[in-house]
Amino acid sequence: MKKNLETICIHGGWKAGKGEPQQLPIYQSTTFKYETSEQMARLFDLEDEGYFYTRLANPTNDAVARKIAALEGGVGAVLTSSGQAANFYAIFNICSAGDHFITSNAIYGGTYNLFGVTMKKLGIECTFVDPEWDDERIEREFRPNTKCFFGETISNPGGKVFDIERFALMAHRHGVPLVVDNTFATPINCRPFEWGCDIVTHSTTKYMDGHATQVGGCIVDSGNFDWEAHAERFPGLTTPDDSYHGLVYTKAFGRAAYCTKLVSQLMRDLGSIPAPQNSFLLNLGLETLHLRMKQHCSNAQQVAEWLEKNEQVSWVNYCGLPSNKYYALGQKYLPNGSCGVIAFGLKGTREDAIRFMDNLDFISIVTHVADARTCVLHPASHTHRQLSDEQLREAGIAPDLVRLSVGIENVDDIIADLDQAIRKM
């Protein structure tokens, strides 16, 4: 039976049989037992399916991966130990030393470093493009060794909305898949596969968990990209893997080729799996994702509108505001709401912004977003504190920028806390 997202949030991935636990069990075990040597041998010869070692597969992790795959409408998903690992694996699964990929420059800082610094050391080159450039200018960056295009549905912390359909068409014109980090929107507010995206990634640390309990990530494959049609570009998927019985992933696994390669090669060798205990916590978060996203968005909309009218506030960036540059794209891709993260500036100096934050009552100062609790971060005095005002502007961060992640408390209380902190500033 085809189910709606709210039902998948609750029931996806795990179905209890007769006398089995109603809630997803935590299989906190490294390994799984067999009765005979023959049974174990058949697993290694790929003649039989079954669990044997948690680095390769674990029932708790698999159930949560199935739920996220169903929410995104994909054919398969793989959980990772962090969002960073998810973005790395998503790219590294189709890029090797000597290859190249293109990314939007409106992406999370951690991903920016991963792509621009660390992957470069592995011999993988990345070109950063401004999604606001016209098609012709961006398409000039495609090379014969380009393997994918990357973007974020809603960028962290810039709040820019990525034109998924436009970039899916562009990537496909050049025979490569589009990879989208859907962390901030979540599948409740946007399902990138419906717009032609091929692979979705998540930091499940954020809204999917929603309670700041675990760091995790996920990669979801739509199963739609035709690797065989571009076989020479993706030899890892379309030629025999000597480290895996000489199997050709696309031939042996069809639409499951990408995820199977990711697990049987990258997880096997690099091993960034989540603990089953963490997947259990993530699953509890997923059970209420649809309810929380609604409240995050409705609260953030009201807070953004209130900030926009406040005398002490110099600017507000939230794509739900009709005055916002990304309002139209937001209406197209996120008609039911975007997310709870707002960026705004306060009139005054860096010190005024610091005083504002110190005046807050229950709104907390943390290096985290997308939590049930409302929280703030001031990059100029926290994550980027070593930079001068001028260096900050060069990095695209206004010295007065406050990142506000609106939680699911009562919105009047959130506004009252902001109001008293601004007044005392």
Ligand SMILES: *Cc1c(COP(=O)(O)O)cnc(C)c1O
């Ligand atoms: C936080 C974040 C990441 C990194 O995820 P971690 O779970 O912290 O490793 C990647 N992409 C986006 C959009 C994020 O917000």
